Amino acid sequence: MDRLIVTIDGPSGSGKSTLAKLLACRERFFYIDTGALYRSIAYLFSTQPTPEKLSKLSISWKKVNTEYHLFVFNRDMEPYIRGEEVGKDASIIAKLPFVRRFVNNMVRGSVKEGRYVVEGRDAGSVIFPEAQVKIYLQADLKERAMRRAKELHVEKDMILYKIKERDEKDITRKDSPLVIPEGAHVIDTTNKTQEEVYIQVISLLK
Numbered sequence: 001m002d003r004l005i006v007t008i009d010g011p012s013g014s015g016k017s018t019l020a021k022l023l024a025c026r027e028r029f030f031y032i033d034t035g036a037l038y039r040s041i042a043y044l045f046s047t048q049p050t051p052e053k054l055s056k057l058s059i060s061w062k063k064v065n066t067e068y069h070l071f072v073f074n075r076d077m078e079p080y081i082r083g084e085e086v087g088k089d090a091s092i093i094a095k096l097p098f099v100r101r102f103v104n105n106m107v108r109g110s111v112k113e114g115r116y117v118v119e120g121r122d123a124g125s126v127i128f129p130e131a132q133v134k135i136y137l138q139a140d141l142k143e144r145a146m147r148r149a150k151e152l153h154v155e156k157d158m159i160l161y162k163i164k165e166r167d168e169k170d171i172t173r174k175d176s177p178l179v180i181p182e183g184a185h186v187i188d189t190t191n192k193t194q195e196e197v198y199i200q201v202i203s204l205l206k
């Protein structure tokens, strides 16, 4: 069996996870969410990870119903890592080159033969620049804040400035800032339904 890699890059709330989950569920892609790694590291060590602490982690991806979750020492991290506070710490530790190296090596090592969708801020630009299909999703800030607010059941205005702050950190980061990967298909999801985005991406796979 050959290896097919689809990468999805883009800012917070642009629709990366939704698209990746649809590909995993309907097209049987193995789904790797790189943000879950940064979030898990932030959850476990707050803003104080060290190379020693990271080297002791035992990490795996497991299918839970139709989704893929990150497990650390056989514990499903999903219930603990989705809040905005963990997201904020994740964007702080994501600046550390040894953390990025750890995540990138972990992700590259997880990809063998088969179909993979790899989602993150630098999936197509840094981790897999050789991916066959690279997608970059973007959407207006207000729309992204609205989506996150719905997801987290919080006020839109409260989340808007946090997303803006996170965008700033992701874009200005020295190591692997958020960029449109070379050769990526850019899709603006602001006025598109999940289904419309999915159909557009599927047409790129044919």
Ligand code: DC
Binding pocket: 012, 034, 035, 036, 038, 039, 087, 090, 091, 094, 119, 120, 121, 122, 123, 166, 170
């Ligand atoms: O996509 P997310 O919201 O789950 O990501 C959380 C944080 O992790 C994000 O603010 C920046 C960091 N991150 C990163 O720097 N590179 C990635 N490939 C994925 C996430």
